[in-house]
Amino acid sequence: MAAEIFDYFLKTRYAETDQMGYIHHSVYPVYLEAARIEWLNKLGISYKELERKGILLPVYDLYIRYIIPLTFDELIRVRVRIKEFRGPRLIFAYEIYNQSDALATEAEVTLFFAGPDGKPVRPPADVAKILAPVTE
Numbered sequence: 001m002a003a004e005i006f007d008y009f010l011k012t013r014y015a016e017t018d019q020m021g022y023i024h025h026s027v028y029p030v031y032l033e034a035a036r037i038e039w040l041n042k043l044g045i046s047y048k049e050l051e052r053k054g055i056l057l058p059v060y061d062l063y064i065r066y067i068i069p070l071t072f073d074e075l076i077r078v079r080v081r082i083k084e085f086r087g088p089r090l091i092f093a094y095e096i097y098n099q100s101d102a103l104a105t106e107a108e109v110t111l112f113f114a115g116p117d118g119k120p121v122r123p124p125a126d127v128a129k130i131l132a133p134v135t136e
Helices: 025-043 047-052 125-134
Strands: 005-011 059-066 075-086 089-097 103-112
Touching: 005 025, 025 059, 025 075, 025 089, 025 103, 025 125, 075 125
Parallel strands: none
Antiparallel strands: 005 075, 059 103, 075 089, 089 103
């Protein structure tokens, strides 16, 4: 059975900082996406392969709560789990921890399975079989 929680580690880069020396707020969604894609790859689900088959996973909404700032050259941990998987909707919950292991950010991203026309579709059966066990 697949892990219900996935931890993704990355080092913050200088180019991601703002004038105050903090990681700019626009970079956080990139961290979330990187963690999500890496976890799905480890589960055996390839975004690239889904798209080749005409299945898209657009973002429906994004919520981020910035608790404490991240700074340059920190080894951070992005923790991701599936909060809900129902029909075409897939909600991911995230926590980002700084190098001192303090909770820095909480986030939630809702995606949905869509066809080439952008309309919701059922997820492929093989994908649903992989995702269902990691939702609870």
